[in-house]
Each structure stands twice: as C-alpha cells, then as structure tokens.
Amino acid sequence: MRHKKILLIFLPVLLVGFFFPDREQREVFFGFDTWIEVELSQDFAFLFPQISSLVSHLDQLWNRFSPQSMIFEINHSSFPLSVDEDTFRILERAQKAEEETRGFFNVLIAPLVDLWGFSEQPSLPEEKEIKKIVEEISNSKLHLNRENKEVLIEGEGQIDLGGMAKGYLIDEVVSLLRKEKVPQALINAGGEIFALGKETKVGVRHPREETLLGYIIIKDEAVSTSGDYYRFFEEGGVCYHHILNPFTGYPGRDFWSVTVVSKEATLADILSTTIMAGGGEALAMVEKNFPEVKILAIEEGNKIYLSSSMRKVFFAE
Numbered sequence: 620m621r622h623k624k625i626l627l628i629f630l631p632v633l634l635v636g637f638f639f640p641d642r643e644q645r646e647v648f649f650g651f652d653t654w655i656e657v658e659l660s661q662d663f664a665f666l667f668p669q670i671s672s673l674v675s676h677l678d679q680l681w682n683r684f685s686p687q688s689m690i691f692e693i694n695h696s697s698f699p700l701s702v703d704e705d706t707f708r709i710l711e712r713a714q715k716a717e718e719e720t721r722g723f724f725n726v727l728i729a730p731l732v733d734l735w736g737f738s739e740q741p742s743l744p745e746e747k748e749i750k751k752i753v754e755e756i757s758n759s760k761l762h763l764n765r766e767n768k769e770v771l772i773e774g775e776g777q778i779d780l781g782g783m784a785k786g787y788l789i790d791e792v793v794s795l796l797r798k799e800k801v802p803q804a805l806i807n808a809g810g811e812i813f814a815l816g817k818e819t820k821v822g823v824r825h826p827r828e829e830t831l832l833g834y835i836i837i838k839d840e841a842v843s844t845s846g847d848y849y850r851f852f853e854e855g856g857v858c859y860h861h862i863l864n865p866f867t868g869y870p871g872r873d874f875w876s877v878t879v880v881s882k883e884a885t886l887a888d889i890l891s892t893t894i895m896a897g898g899g900e901a902l903a904m905v906e907k908n909f910p911e912v913k914i915l916a917i918e919e920g921n922k923i924y925l926s927s928s929m930r931k932v933f934f935a936e
Contacts (some may be wrong), residue, residue: 646670650678651784653809657792663801670792677788680706681780683729684738694729694777699762699769707768709780709787714761716783716889719908723897724889725865726783727759727776737861741852749868756865782862786888789813789841793884813841813884823933826875826917833935835915841884845895846876862895873898873918880913880932887912 713726759776847860
C-alpha cells in the first residue's frame with residue numbers, strides 16, 4: 620500500500636501592519652469554510668449585523684454541497700432555473716473569467732475536484748478517470764439568460780465557486796462600506812485581504828518555511844495568494860495540491876505559490892487561482908490580458924518572479 624499523508628495549512632498571506640484610531644472594533648464571521656474578519660472604527664460598528672447577514676446569505680446560496688443552496692439546484696437541474704441577482708452576477712463574472720483566461724479558470728470544474736476527493740478524503744485518481752472527467756468538463760457549457768436570469772449547465776460539468784467566492788464576498792463588503800462612507804476598514808477572508816482607505820503592509824509567507832518571504836504594501840486593493848501548501852496530500856512520495864488545471868486534470872506544477880494584487884478582490888482571487896493552475900503559460904497570458912494587476916510567483920528552487928508593477932510594492936525580508 621502506498622504511503623499517504625494529508626496536510627492542511629491555512630493563511631498564505633497575513634497582516635503585518637494595519638493601524639486604526641484608538642476606537643476600533645473587530646468582528647469575526649464564519650462562511651465559505653473560513654473565518655472572515657472585518658475591522659472598523661466604532662463609529663461604524665452598526666454595520667456589523669449587515670455584514671453578518673451578507674456573509675450568511677451568500678454562503679447559503681453558494682454552498683454546492685447543501686441541497687438548500689442555489690448552486691446545488693443548478694448543478695442538479697436538467698432545465699433552466701431562475702436565480703437571484705447575486706448568483707447570476709457571480710456566474711456572469713465566472714463566464715467572463717473563463718473567456719479572459721482562455722479556459723484556465725473554469726467554474727464547471729466541480730466533478731474534477733470531487734474525483735480527487737479534495738472535498739472529503741483526497742487520493743490520486745486513475746489516469747483514465749481524470750481524462751474522462753476532463754473531456755466531460757471541456758464539452759460542458761454554462762448558459763446564462765440575463766433577461767430572465769436563467770441558468771442552465773449543458774453537459775456533465777458542475778459549478779464550484781471556490782476559486783472566486785471569497786473575492787466576490789470581499790468586494791460586496793467593500794461596496795457596502797463605501798456606500799456608508801466608511802473611511803478605513805480591513806477585510807480578511809481566510810487570508811485574502813482588502814485594505815480600504817489605509818496604506819497597509821501584508822506579509823507573504825514562504826511556501827516552504829515558517830517565515831515571511833516579504834511584504835506587500837497596498838491601499839484600496841486586495842491581495843490573494845494561491846499555494847500548493849494550503850490544501851494538499853502526499854501519495855507515493857509526490858505532493859498533490861487542490862488547484863487543478865482543467866486541461867490536464869492534474870494540479871499545477873510550475874509554481875509553489877502565486878500572489879496577485881488587484882483593485883478588485885474577485886479578480887485577484889480568480890487570477891491567483893488561474894496562474895497556480897496553469898503555470899507559466901497562464902502567467903504569460905495574465906500579464907498580457909491584465910496589465911493592471913501585480914504578480915508574485917515562487918518557482919521550484921525558491922526562484923521569485925515579480926511583475927514590473929509588483930516590484931514597486933513588494934519588499935523582501
């Protein structure tokens with residue numbers, strides 16, 4: 620029997636320095652299988668119940684394993700379903716992301732994630748099974764009808780929002796705070812961070828050591844990191860992580876971790892996933908199609924790649 624070890628490690632990015640006036644307050648919520656921290660000045664603490672409701676609402680809508688969720692209904696329906704505005708908008712964003720990333724980001728990847736068992740007990744599938752699921756996903760299509768807000772999946776693919784849901788949630792919280800004229804805030808959703816109105820240092824952990832690689836300075840931007848050390852298992856002496864290339868069916872191999880900075884948390888989430896899954900080819904494509912984002916990628920042997928814009932805000936330890 621092959622040796623198999625399962626490891627779960629969290630928080631690929633962490634807060635180094637964020638300072639409020641003395642009258643600050645922090646609340647912690649749970650959703651999307653992670654802890655979500657929001658820091659506000661006490662003058663705006665009245666917004667915490669609204670944020671809590673937002674987290675609960677979106678989590679219940681998009682938990683694909685819950686029969687009560689909208690995503691579960693879509694995944695198991697053979698006819699078009701009318702959906703709420705939030706669900707339709709995130710699926711529109713997912714469809715756009717698939718086009719912009721040339722398919723390296725594919726929201727219909729759920730059957731492949733399930734095949735690998737990352738939702739429960741991960742293990743290495745048979746190669747023929749992987750090829751079969753990859754073909755089924757490639758032949759699937761998400762149909763969206765904006766006029767009726769109807770959604771239909773054609774084929775065997777199913778929706779998994781894991782590569783973008785936290786980012787979308789952060790953007791929704793930021794939108795709420797801006798509408799309420801909140802001058803400064805910090806949102807941390809499982810290590811994906813948005814700093815509103817305040818220059819902030821965000822530390823990036825070394826993917827192979829319990830140390831900081833360095834820190835990034837952001838303001839009114841989001842930081843998202845995807846890494847091979849977050850959710851993975853080892854089998855037969857090989858490490859397999861949960862960020863899967865939809866074209867090969869296997870975890871991306873080129874990078875240990877990828878960090879993206881963007882003014883939109885959803886985009887940062889999508890692109891860190893895209894590059895981690897697609898490797899060097901996806902990195903080149905993202906740099907061409909998204910020149911406004913900042914990218915840090917760590918390759919085998921501790922080689923660090925920094926985009927020209929990232930060099931201006933990243934400082935090594």
